[in-house]
Amino acid sequence: MIKEKVTIVNKAGLHARPAAAMVKLASRYKSDFFIHMYGYKVNGKSILGVMTLAAEQGAELELEIDGPDEKEAAEAIIELINDGFGEVYEEDE
């Protein structure tokens, strides 16, 4: 099992689109994926669960990944989060 702390860096936080991207990515792996925040645990493969976290920019999450491909899954998910979910939109004009 891999446990790793990450911080949400993208401006808009973990709202619907980033959550959808993360769930989609996580679902490609066999490993179970959970997120801990506020002492609360959600299924990282459930977009509704992820959205209930309402994690904003700066929020710290602990990822828990457990399964046969946990290493690859952890790497990919962490990269997506650190990458700000590729968020390139919405600089106020």
Place this chain on the structure above:
Amino acid sequence: MQEMILSGAPASPGITVGKARLYKRRRPMVSGRHIPDMDVEQHINRFNRALSVAEQELQDLIAGQDDEEAVELLQAQVAMLNDPDLKKRVELEIKQANRPADAAIDQVFGVYIDLMEEHQEGALKRRSLDLADARDRLIQLVNDNDDTREIPDDAILVAHELSPREVIEFSEHDIRGIVMDRGGITSHAAILARSMQIPTVVGVEEASKSIAANELIILDGNQGKVIVKPSTDTQKKYDDIITEAARKQAKIQQVCDKPNETVDGAGFTLRANIEFENELPSIERFCAQGVGLLRTESIYLHCDHFDDEQKQYTFYGSVLEHTAPHPVIIRLFDAGGDKLFNVAEQEQNPFLGWRGIRMLLDKKTVLKQQLRAILKAAGRYPGRLRILVPMISSLDEVAAVRKAVAIVQGELQKEGEEIDPNVPIGIMVEVPNVAIQARAFAKQVDFLSIGTNDLTQYLLAVDRGNERISGLYSQRHPALWQLIKQVADAGKEHSIPVSVCGELASDPAAACCLLGMGITELSMTPSALPAVKQALCTRGISDMQALASKVLESTTVAESEEIFTNF
């Protein structure tokens, strides 16, 4: 009755006048009773059918959308419907608590919404709306209560809050504008309104309470104001603003519709400089014939790593898709290496330093990833994509880039990818030695693109950001024009296209002078296109040639300035 001004946040620009239509989403009724065991299966089936119908509705909306943000938002809604936990929990509610399908959906979504609202603050506030929207639609569907929304045509919609789906549905009915009590400028409704160019003001507290149905309102999406029952003076003022804006747009359209030629029939090509996907609509709006300079730095600056070939490929593909049948000229990553890699010491002179192709040739993986994405896109749209190499200052660099392109093309072919074997490779003319040796470079490349901003700065040794000396910076300097002429002549001699993609091209008088020198391809920021086209269309090529010779004879900036002013 006096007019009333309500303030909110300007979510989508534009001004519109119209009658207010109030829209209120009704929360569907939910049955309270319990169901007998024998009905459990039927309710589970109803729920599953509702899921698939709701998904199909969203897929239909997605199919009709070409805005990428709208598509992503709708896809997120699809993901909610496909959530494995949602399905499990609703079915469990039906099975174990004997709730009817509608109440089970309401119960399960209720838990999610409560949790989300408990956790959210600031920016994410209101985002539970997406969940509420999915819940309400599912409940309507399980109850076969297909309450099609009452959609007002040709009115300004006033609502407490709209879901993404509602905005998209209303946009299909020609609503003129949107006023919302809630939401910020980054709310989903606002993002969509912008992409669909519906003037919108959000966060106007109490709007839906203080505006009565059918009241005349003015919506000012530029300033984030809503004027209720405007006085005749205010109406007059806004009528004038609207007329003026319409006149401007009509003029742009008029210019756009003209053929691209001078009064005496000399042709020219005008393209757009862009960097972001959301600039694509402006290409059509200002009638650019393709993209003369696609900056790619934003891709990298938003990533911590360089191996996102797929993301780049998607971006290039989308630009090519939107600009058919015109060409798209993609400039390789043009930034200082210090911004990207952990270089210990800061460069003393970053503009004279490790940047553009100098950096790319050292960082082979970065170059390779970008070339892979570009060349794959070129294969998909053969004959339309061209590669522009920045910061070239030697022929060796040109040879090295050509070699890298050939290697990547070979690899792609081996992988079974389509390629465009003739993809043109051109260079930026921005380092003065390249302009001086233009003939030698013209032999080795497929086109030349003059970047006048950097060329001027290097030529005159002026940092335009340095206020003390910025007065020395002038793109009307005779020396710059003499260099441009040499480059134009070299291109002609070797029969390769020469274009200008710097700020100079967006100055109508300078554009005339460039055409007079035989440079027929100009690229600029899209909004500058109409004025330049207007100038080029209303004059003759012989006058432009005369202007060019006069400018070439001038010896000081003051002299050339005067020549341009009198043109």
